[in-house]
Amino acid sequence: MRSLCVCLILSCLLVACQRQEKVVYAPLGPVPPEPQRPGDPQKGREALLNEPYITCGLPLSVYRRLAPPVPPQQRLPERRGLNAQLPYHRTHYRTPDGVDLVVPNCLQCHASVINGRLIIGLGNERLDFTRDPRPMLESAGLYLSDPGEVAHWRKWVKILDAVAPYLMTDTVGVNPATNLTLALMAHRDPDTLAWSDRPRMEPPRRPLPVSVPPWWRLAKKNALYYNAEGRGDQARAMMVGAILCADDVATLERIDRYAPDIRAFFASLKPPKFPWPVDAELAAQGREVFERRCSSCHGTYGDRPTYPNLVVGLAQVGTDPLLARTATDGSSDRFIRWFNRSFFGRLSRAQPAPGYMPPPLDGIWATAPFLHNGSVPTLAALLDSSKRPRYWRYVGERYDSERIGWSFESLPYGKAGAKDAEERRHIYDTTLPGYGNQGHTFGDALSETQRRALLEYLKTL
Amino acid sequence: MKPILLLVFLITLPAALGYWLSHPVPSATNRDDRLAWLQPEDFPPLPPTPVKLPRDHDGHPRAPLETWQLYGVLTTRSRQKIAFQLYVLAIGLTPDPLHRKSPWAARRYFLGYFTRTEAAPPKFQVSKRGERAVLRLAGAENGRLWVDDWWLRLRRDYIRLRAGVPGHYLELTFRIERPPSISRTPAALRHYRLPLLEASGRWDTEAVHGFAWMEHGWGQLPLPGAAAQLQRFTVRLHDGRELTCVEVRISSGRPGKAQCRLDHRPLSQARITVRKHWRDDSGTRYPVAWYLRSDTLDLRIRAVVPDQKLPGPLPLWSGWVIAEGESGPEGEGFVQIFGSLED
Numbered sequence: 001m002r003s004l005c006v007c008l009i010l011s012c013l014l015v016a017c018q019r020q021e022k023v024v025y026a027p028l029g030p031v032p033p034e035p036q037r038p039g040d041p042q043k044g045r046e047a048l049l050n051e052p053y054i055t056c057g058l059p060l061s062v063y064r065r066l067a068p069p070v071p072p073q074q075r076l077p078e079r080r081g082l083n084a085q086l087p088y089h090r091t092h093y094r095t096p097d098g099v100d101l102v103v104p105n106c107l108q109c110h111a112s113v114i115n116g117r118l119i120i121g122l123g124n125e126r127l128d129f130t131r132d133p134r135p136m137l138e139s140a141g142l143y144l145s146d147p148g149e150v151a152h153w154r155k156w157v158k159i160l161d162a163v164a165p166y167l168m169t170d171t172v173g174v175n176p177a178t179n180l181t182l183a184l185m186a187h188r189d190p191d192t193l194a195w196s197d198r199p200r201m202e203p204p205r206r207p208l209p210v211s212v213p214p215w216w217r218l219a220k221k222n223a224l225y226y227n228a229e230g231r232g233d234q235a236r237a238m239m240v241g242a243i244l245c246a247d248d249v250a251t252l253e254r255i256d257r258y259a260p261d262i263r264a265f266f267a268s269l270k271p272p273k274f275p276w277p278v279d280a281e282l283a284a285q286g287r288e289v290f291e292r293r294c295s296s297c298h299g300t301y302g303d304r305p306t307y308p309n310l311v312v313g314l315a316q317v318g319t320d321p322l323l324a325r326t327a328t329d330g331s332s333d334r335f336i337r338w339f340n341r342s343f344f345g346r347l348s349r350a351q352p353a354p355g356y357m358p359p360p361l362d363g364i365w366a367t368a369p370f371l372h373n374g375s376v377p378t379l380a381a382l383l384d385s386s387k388r389p390r391y392w393r394y395v396g397e398r399y400d401s402e403r404i405g406w407s408f409e410s411l412p413y414g415k416a417g418a419k420d421a422e423e424r425r426h427i428y429d430t431t432l433p434g435y436g437n438q439g440h441t442f443g444d445a446l447s448e449t450q451r452r453a454l455l456e457y458l459k460t461l
Numbered sequence: 462m463k464p465i466l467l468l469v470f471l472i473t474l475p476a477a478l479g480y481w482l483s484h485p486v487p488s489a490t491n492r493d494d495r496l497a498w499l500q501p502e503d504f505p506p507l508p509p510t511p512v513k514l515p516r517d518h519d520g521h522p523r524a525p526l527e528t529w530q531l532y533g534v535l536t537t538r539s540r541q542k543i544a545f546q547l548y549v550l551a552i553g554l555t556p557d558p559l560h561r562k563s564p565w566a567a568r569r570y571f572l573g574y575f576t577r578t579e580a581a582p583p584k585f586q587v588s589k590r591g592e593r594a595v596l597r598l599a600g601a602e603n604g605r606l607w608v609d610d611w612w613l614r615l616r617r618d619y620i621r622l623r624a625g626v627p628g629h630y631l632e633l634t635f636r637i638e639r640p641p642s643i644s645r646t647p648a649a650l651r652h653y654r655l656p657l658l659e660a661s662g663r664w665d666t667e668a669v670h671g672f673a674w675m676e677h678g679w680g681q682l683p684l685p686g687a688a689a690q691l692q693r694f695t696v697r698l699h700d701g702r703e704l705t706c707v708e709v710r711i712s713s714g715r716p717g718k719a720q721c722r723l724d725h726r727p728l729s730q731a732r733i734t735v736r737k738h739w740r741d742d743s744g745t746r747y748p749v750a751w752y753l754r755s756d757t758l759d760l761r762i763r764a765v766v767p768d769q770k771l772p773g774p775l776p777l778w779s780g781w782v783i784a785e786g787e788s789g790p791e792g793e794g795f796v797q798i799f800g801s802l803e804d
Contacts, residue, residue, distance in 0.1 A: 061502065064502055065501060065502050065649055065681040066647040066648075066649045066650075066681060067647070067648070067649070068506070068509075068647070068648030068649070069506045069648070132718065134718055135707075135709060135717075135718050135720060136647075138689060138709040138711050138717065138718070139689070139691070139709050140689075141687060141688040141689030141709065141711050142683035142687045142688075142689045142691055142709065142799070142800060143681070143683050143684070143687060144687055144688045144689075145684075145686045145687055145688065150688040153688065154688075154711070157711060420726075421727060
């Protein structure tokens with residue numbers, strides 16, 4: 001009888017331990033502010049450009065042999081040491097065992113060139129994640145013989161081998177950052193960050209398209225990401241990318257020492273000024289339209305700006321629902337639990353809402369393509385849904401200063417009609433799940449004159 | 462006395478270098494330290510000019526390493542099949558242009574291998590040439606590549622070859638009828654291939670004809686002793702289509718990611734599995750039989766002769782292979798395996 005009682009008690013304890021914490025989603029409506037750790041923007045910029053917060057990559061010796069010469073416009077002279085010789089999107093890291101690596105950094109996705117100017121903080125919407133990165137990385141092994149370098153290269157190969165299937169998008173320009181993070185969570189223990197070759201939980205197989213938001217929005221937003229799931233301390237939440245390589249919490253703690261400085265730098269960034277002429281009179285008319293029709297969600301601009309920090313429901317905004325739905329239908333709960341249980345959850349938390357946050361529109365002219373999934377190539381098409389192309393692809397590298405967006409062409413066919421795989425990679429097909437360009441049709445009710453004025457005003461933000 | 466010593470040194474240096482390059486000493490690590498003096502990273506970046514022919518048939522002295530490969534399968538008048546390969550490697554001795562006026566001053570060393578493979582009875586023969594690029598002993602310029610008495614004449618629409626051993630030379634003319642295939646490579650590398658050349662000529666006094674491929678690469682080519690192994694398949698199918706595959710393996714127990722093309726179109730879901738290995742005298746294993754499986758093509762590929770390893774410091778197995786399908790032979794070509802993996 002006594003042993004039966006012990007068994008029952010142990011069973012109850014086991015069940016209690018295994019019971020998963022209930023995931024609570026955030027409601028629609030206002031997102032309240034939360035305290036942020038203070039930071040020094042200058043130190044943050046310095047850390048962002050020089051500190052190796054990603055700690056795996058290619059050995060410097062092979063990088064030097066294979067990488068193309070760095071064009072002068074890709075070097076930032078303020079960078080320290082070897083970093084000054086590397087392109088802005090790569091950082092030098094000397095490992096504790098003395099191997100020099102070249103590692104990726106945030107600017108790979110968060111810096112972009114428009115009209116010949118490098119803009120730090122602007123999402124790079126032209127990156128190609130459609131190709132399998134593994135053959136090229138594995139080929140680097142043909143150039144390596146030093147045992148220390150080989151060991152670090154193998155680690156990098158191991159990680160990319162595990163996450164690459166979840167990383168590859170089917171369209172050039174689409175960013176897979178969300179899926180990359182989920183795939184990494186699947187391979188790491190939430191408490192220790194120890195790597196597991198077999199995923200502990202299955203990541204979503206197909207990356208949902210996400211446009212990379214500009215960093216300067218951070219100054220106004222009370223929650224990170226399109227569905228406002230990044231709550232609490234933003235510095236802690238933003239450094240989740242470090243789990244690409246960090247094998248222990250101590251590594252994260254080192255990065256966390258300067259993470260609030262980096263967040264302060266992001267919040268100090270000013271959006272770039274529109275580099276082409278603006279019709280000030282027309283823009284003034286557009287401001288009236290904006291404040292009447294748009295500011296309740298997107299805020300006001302000028303000397304005394306406001307921003308409402310709202311999450312708007314899917315029925316109201318009408319844009320592609322898949323990203324918000326998959327975060328709040330239970331299918332992503334395991335990742336929310338992982339985050340909230342991990343080092344990141346100590347100060348921040350994942351709490352998605354079933355809708356989207358209308359973003360602050362500072363510097364919106366530079367942030368094409370539009371909507372959270374980058375499905376609308378120009379601002380002109382965003383304001384007039386009849387001009388949104390069903391199938392489109394980028395043409396060249398020119399930024400269209402009239403329609404506001406990267407030059408593109410509409411196509412009469414989607415991916416299914418592409419003549420080969422190469423063409424298919426470049427077609428943005430809005431009929432695919434998650435790629436829809438519907439919704440946010442508030443501009444349709446405006447007259448053509450009002451739309452032209454509004455477009456002109458948006459150039460000035 | 463000193464001039465005599467200098468003369469002896471100058472005469473023996475090329476021979477010593479050739480010997481040293483062609484006689485590897487087993488080392489405790491994967492690295493071949495005898496090649497440590499090669500400093501490819503000291504060479505300047507390649508100019509960002511696209512490959513253009515026939516200009517780029519010539520040598521590129523700014524590149525640390527450069528290779529020319531010409532390989533094919535020939536049929537004699539008596540219906541005997543013979544495979545041949547000419548492999549020329551140019552090694553940069555210095556990244557800088559030469560300022561010394563000495564006629565002995567060399568910027569590059571040329572190493573040539575010529576192979577002949579017969580199926581019945583199985584036979585693989587290799588001969589070598591090694592010369593510094595001085596006094597016209599070796600070079601690659603003005604549409605001509607030569608090492609000692611071996612040479613290639615490279616023109617826009619044809620190639621001529623003469624190589625072999627004294628008394629047994631192969632002399633061939635190749636018609637270039639298809640456009641070159643220029644590889645997508647890192648900026649530090651250039652590579653092109655001339656697919657399916659028609660070949661005709663003589664081996665000794667016997668008329669031969671057949672087909673061949675020519676490849677030329679330069680820049681930061683990999684050095685021996687690396688941590689990965691590269692397998693390259695080039696096969697002509699009997700229906701005239703051309704199959705090419707590249708696969709990098711990083712461990713012997715794990716297949717790599719094969720990237721295959723059939724007449725330049727990607728072959729979907731291609732997987733290469735090794736069926737059989739062969740060990741050389743040092744115990745190093747090389748694959749010599751494979752399965753190639755894909756959505757549209759399944760082949761068994763096997764070496765005509767297992768021992769087709771080139772001697773010397775390059776861990777390079779390069780040989781004639783037969784491709785077989787469900788109903789028998791479906792083609793033939795070559796496989797090159799660069800590097801070796803520990804068991």
